[in-house]
Amino acid sequence: MKNNPLKRSVLLAAVVGLACLALALSGIFAPMAIRPRLDLPMMLGLSVLALTIDAYWGPAPRLSWSALAANAALGGAVFALLPWCAGLAENTPVWTLGLAGAAVFGLACLLYTAALERIATGPKAPLAPAGTALMLYLAGQCLSGIL
Amino acid sequence: MRTKDLIAPVAALLAAAAVLFGVSSALGETARAREEAARTEIMAYMLPGRPADFTQEDYDGEDESIRRVFKADGGYVIEVETAGYAGPMVLWVGVTNGGEVSGLTVRQHGETFGLGRGAQTDAPFLLQFLGTAGEAAVDENIDALTGATVTSKAVTRAVNSAAAFVTGADVSSGATEWEG
16 A cells, blocks of 8 residues: 555545535534535645645655556546535536546646655655645645636 | 556545445435524524525526525525625525515635635625615725625625515626626
8 A cells, every 4th residue: 555656546535535524514513504615726625635644654656647647537536426425516517526626636646746856855854745735735726716 | 557556546435435425315314404494594584573484486587696585474585696706605685575685694605715705704894785775886885895896796796686686677687797
């Protein structure tokens, strides 16, 4: 598992699954709470969280283009399937969520890996994964606002 | 990358999907019942006399921003979707049978922290709409939220759309167009 280049997709499924579970349960225990939408910043935030957990877990195996494409496809499947199963995709077609999820997670994997390699000052740089995540999330929010 | 590397992520995805589907199927009815009860409780505060019974009515008018209409003794609560600064906003607007706005609340939005988010919580801003009857206009009888003119105009369009539904003037109000 530790050397699996698709470990990030496993973590993404766990993070998105927990987020969907929390939202589904909030529909029961706080039915009138204003819940966040599954939009691009939310997808990016969940993707970056999974990537940060992966970075703290241990050094990731080198990312090849084939692994990146497989991660993106799995990311699309995660963002399409899990919200639909939780009943949270009422107003958005599942294929739209899948395409957006694949694009967001694929890009996040690529940019996070590249930025982390440059930001880390050495093999033990404890703040580098969190700093990279924050930078990428803020940049993504700005881009989403422009779009 | 080897083919067997796919086993773990696909298994994790299917396991998470199965858990979520189970939770959603088992608790879906309870969630819907509790949501309806809470919705009625909130809507009761938006009309005079706090009516306890609301019936959903079909809407076949021209205003595409009106999503749902609930009728009670004292008037209507209308769910309106409008284009905010950072995506669609959904509001509930209470309008009396005479066409006056008697309550409003923002139910969904993605507005910016510290700026447009005030549309949900800024009482002085929201109170300005009470008593209007479709003539609300930013910079005329409505003071916009500081730094959130687009959001303020979006709320204004939604409120005017809801009032126009009751007064019969619900032709397309432009509430689905960004900044109208």
